[in-house]
Amino acid sequence: MPPTFAVFEQAExxxxxxxxxxxxxxxxxxxxxxxxxxxxxxxxxxxxxxGVNSPQAMIFTDGDDEPTLVMRNVDLPLAVETTWxxxxxxxxxxxxxxxxxxxxxxxxxxxxxxxxxxxxQATTLNWDLGRRLERAIAPSQLTDATTLLGDLRWIKxxxxxxxxxxxxxxxxAGLQAMxxxxxxxxxxMALAAEVxxxxxxxxxxxxxxxxxxxxxxxxxGGHGTPRGRRIESGDLVxxxxxxxxxxxxxxxxxxxxxxxxxxxxxxxHDVALASLRGGMAAIKPGVAVADVEEASLEPLxxxxxxxxxxxxxxxxxxxAYPPVxxxxxxxxxxxxxxxxxxxxxxxxACITPPGSGDGVILGGTWLMTQDGIELLVGxxxxxxxxx
Numbered sequence: 001m002p003p004t005f006a007v008f009e010q011a012e013x014x015x016x017x018x019x020x021x022x023x024x025x026x027x028x029x030x031x032x033x034x035x036x037x038x039x040x041x042x043x044x045x046x047x048x049x050x051g052v053n054s055p056q057a058m059i060f061t062d063g064d065d066e067p068t069l070v071m072r073n074v075d076l077p078l079a080v081e082t083t084w085x086x087x088x089x090x091x092x093x094x095x096x097x098x099x100x101x102x103x104x105x106x107x108x109x110x111x112x113x114x115x116x117x118x119x120x121q122a123t124t125l126n127w128d129l130g131r132r133l134e135r136a137i138a139p140s141q142l143t144d145a146t147t148l149l150g151d152l153r154w155i156k157x158x159x160x161x162x163x164x165x166x167x168x169x170x171x172x173a174g175l176q177a178m179x180x181x182x183x184x185x186x187x188x189m190a191l192a193a194e195v196x197x198x199x200x201x202x203x204x205x206x207x208x209x210x211x212x213x214x215x216x217x218x219x220x221g222g223h224g225t226p227r228g229r230r231i232e233s234g235d236l237v238x239x240x241x242x243x244x245x246x247x248x249x250x251x252x253x254x255x256x257x258x259x260x261x262x263x264x265x266x267x268x269h270d271v272a273l274a275s276l277r278g279g280m281a282a283i284k285p286g287v288a289v290a291d292v293e294e295a296s297l298e299p300l301x302x303x304x305x306x307x308x309x310x311x312x313x314x315x316x317x318x319x320a321y322p323p324v325x326x327x328x329x330x331x332x333x334x335x336x337x338x339x340x341x342x343x344x345x346x347x348x349a350c351i352t353p354p355g356s357g358d359g360v361i362l363g364g365t366w367l368m369t370q371d372g373i374e375l376l377v378g379x380x381x382x383x384x385x386x387x
Contacts, residue, residue, distance in 0.1 A: 003082050006045055007246045008159055010084045016152065017043050017060065017067070023148050024062045030114035032145060033102065033133070034058040036122035037321040039149045041247055043067070046083040049321055050075050051124035055098040058085070059105045068105045070098055099129070099136035106137055117145030123323060150328035153318050155342035160318065161367065163248035164344050166203075168365060168376035170243025171252040173202035175377070182387040184233040184258050188213050188226035195241060205244040208325040212240040215258070217357040222311055222350055233259035236269075238361045240348075242325060243377070249317050249325045251346045253363040254379035257386045265358065268351060269384040272360040274299040275349035277381055279313050279331075283373050287339050289314075289331040296349060311350040317365055318344060343368040344376070 002010065020043060024032060035057050040046045044058050044067060054075060060067035066087050069079060073090035080088075089105065091098050106112055116137065119125065121144065134142060156164065177198035181191055192211045199207075214224035216235035231237060238255040255269060279296030293313040300306040316329025329337060329345060339345075348363030364378010379385070 003045070003080065003084065005047070005081045006084065007163070008045065012157060012159065013043060013045055013084055019152055020149060021060075021062050023152065024117060024145075027117070027145075027148055028115060029062065029117040029143070029145065029148075031059065031061045031106065031109065031111040032117045032149070033106075033137075033142070034060070034119065034149065035124050036119040036146070036149065037124060038153070038319045039119065041321075042153055042319055044069065044083050044085050046079050046085070047247060048075060048078045048082075050078070052322075054093065055124070055129055057098075057102055059102065059109065061109050061111050065109055068109075070102050070105065072098075097132070097136070099132040102133065103136040106140060111140070112137070113139050115141050115143055117148060118142045119146045119149060120144035121146040147328055153327055154316060154329050155340060156318060156344055160248060161342075161344070163246045164250050164318065164365070164367070165376060166245035167243040167248050167250035170199055170202040170204045170245060171241065171250045171365075171377040172243070174199045174241055174243065175252050175254060175379070178239055178254065178256065179385065179387055182231070182237060182256055182258050184231055184235075186231055188215055188218075188229050188231065188237075191231070191237070192226040192239075195239065199241065199243055202243065203245070205247065206322075207242045207244050208249065208320040208322045209242065214238060214359070219255075219359040220352045220354070220357050222352055222359065222361065231258045234261050234265070235259075236261060236265050236358060236360060238359065240361065247319050247321070249320050250365045250377050251317060251325065252365070252377045252379075253346070253348050253361055254385070255360045255362060257384055260386060261384065266384060268358055269360050269362075271300065271303070271305050272349045272351040272362050273381070273383070275309060275351065276347065276362050279347060279349070280373065280381065283339060283368070285339065285341055285368070285370065289329075289335050289337045289339060290333045292331050292339070293333050300351075305351060305353075308351050308353045309349070310352060311348060311361075313349070314345050314347040316343060316345050339368055341368050341370045
């Protein structure tokens with residue numbers, strides 16, 4: 001009988017694990033000590049945020065052994081209701097050292113002294129825990145497997161796509177709430193509350209990043225969270241937030257005007273829209289991500305506005321836990337990756353001239369298909385919305 005809140009069939013988890021083991025063998029890794037929350041969920045089905053303050057890990061070799069989960073005893077019910085893994089070892093906080101328990105599992109699996117992968121960039125692996133693990137498993141050597149495991153999640157299965165599309169429907173409810181409630185006189189905080197309420201009522205799980213929302217003189221900031229500022233007539237207001245279904249995220253991005261904006265604000269929006277259109281037009285199966293970002297900047301070069309486009313053009317989206325929802329796929333110059341059907345990603349054009357007090361961010365979440373890209377949620381390629 002599957003766990004009560006399992007999202008995927010056990011066969012899908014097994015297929016993912018088989019791909020992980022193949023990648024491990026190609027990289028010369030004998031085992032993985034998986035601590036990243038996204039990978040615990042993707043490979044093991046274990047859905048929990050608690051790894052940020054209670055160490056937990058999934059250990060498996062490059063062979064055919066059943067993975068082992070190590071976690072704090074109070075969290076055992078969280079695992080039982082979601083994971084397909086039956087070999088679960090627990091420890092009592094402050095009385096037992098999880099690093100020692102993990103070392104015992106590595107010994108049992110016959111890979112002591114070997115090279116072991118770990119997500120060195122995971123937010124759940126702090127400096128203290130990393131040092132304790134290195135001491136406990138010596139002479140085994142830890143090496144960074146963040147990219148190796150993260151890249152497995154690029155191509156989405158039909159079930160994953162269904163989750164992302166459901167998340168997109170939820171995020172659309174947030175966009176509609178923003179359109180309904182944005183008006184001069186409302187505070188950024190109150191507007192964000194309306195968006196958040198709409199997301200939750202539409203069925204959203206908690207997001208990995210708080211609602212980003214900034215208005216007027218604050219709109220120059222690309223990642224500003226709402227404050228008590230009262231929105232004034234003609235202000236540009238940009239927001240970025242996600243709908244979440246079964247930990248799969250879909251990000252909505254929009255800039256709107258509260259009342260009729262001046263001509264400079266409209267021009268800034270048009271510049272950002274041209275950038276978004278340029279990047280989107282370059283996307284097709286097999287294209288290099290660096291070429292996509294270059295194409296997004298081309299419409300800006302003649303006016304010199306390209307130097308004010310300070311954010312990457314896009315990134316992969318899918319399973320996520322706080323504090324971020326970005327995957328290892330990066331749509332940016334300086335990155336050697338290519339786009340393929342089955343990928344889901346966020347695209348955004350961000351124009352924020354320093355010192356101007358003005359900024360526009362346009363975009364959303366798209367799905368890559370054999371024929372091109374499909375907008376799932378976000379303002380996308382539209383003229384400035386005036387509420």
